[in-house]
Amino acid sequence: MYLATVLDVCSRRVVGWSITDHMRTDVVVEALESAAMARGSLDGARMHTDHGVQYTSSQFQAVCRRLGVVQSMGRIGSSADNAMVESFNATLKRETLQGAKRWQSEASCRAEVFRWIVRYNNWRKHSALGYKSPVDFEGDYQVMMEFAA
Numbered sequence: 001m002y003l004a005t006v007l008d009v010c011s012r013r014v015v016g017w018s019i020t021d022h023m024r025t026d027v028v029v030e031a032l033e034s035a036a037m038a039r040g041s042l043d044g045a046r047m048h049t050d051h052g053v054q055y056t057s058s059q060f061q062a063v064c065r066r067l068g069v070v071q072s073m074g075r076i077g078s079s080a081d082n083a084m085v086e087s088f089n090a091t092l093k094r095e096t097l098q099g100a101k102r103w104q105s106e107a108s109c110r111a112e113v114f115r116w117i118v119r120y121n122n123w124r125k126h127s128a129l130g131y132k133s134p135v136d137f138e139g140d141y142q143v144m145m146e147f148a149a
Contacts, residue, residue: 001109003092004031004054006047007085011141012126013134014088014117015039019110028054029063036067043068051076092116 002023006016016035020027028049036042047069049055055073064071074081096112103109122135129137 001103001106002027003089003113004028005085005088006031006035007088008134008138009048009084011134011138012084012088012129013121013138017117019113021106023054025054025057025059028060032060032063032067032069041068044070046070046072048072048074048081050074050082092120 001019001021003019004017004027005014007013008015015038016031016033018027018030018034020030032042032047039045045068047064049071051073054060055071061071063069092113096116097103103112121133123133125131125133126137132140
């Protein structure tokens, strides 16, 4: 199973995701379109990725243009550029698999990943967010922005 996620760098919220049994361009397109539906618009957003063929494909580039997303790619061979996503993936695996090598079935994998993402966004506290969940952080941020305006 392959999981593609779109993380909001400010709040660390998973705003889009897709899970499939293949690693073709469709999985990253679905994740980005899922983020666009969740946010209402991605116009002007930056999507930072590695140089994988899914992200350099003309199909993905066309979806980025259609959604108003500016593509950003790190240097080839630099894992530091994707550290946030790599940390997210490691945490997901550690907390869901708990030492197991794999899930019992595709259905159990999908259900567990969905359950974990809901928990991650709504209840899991992050030290980088002042020990708030991504959803709570975004709510507080929105209130602060409205107050400042």
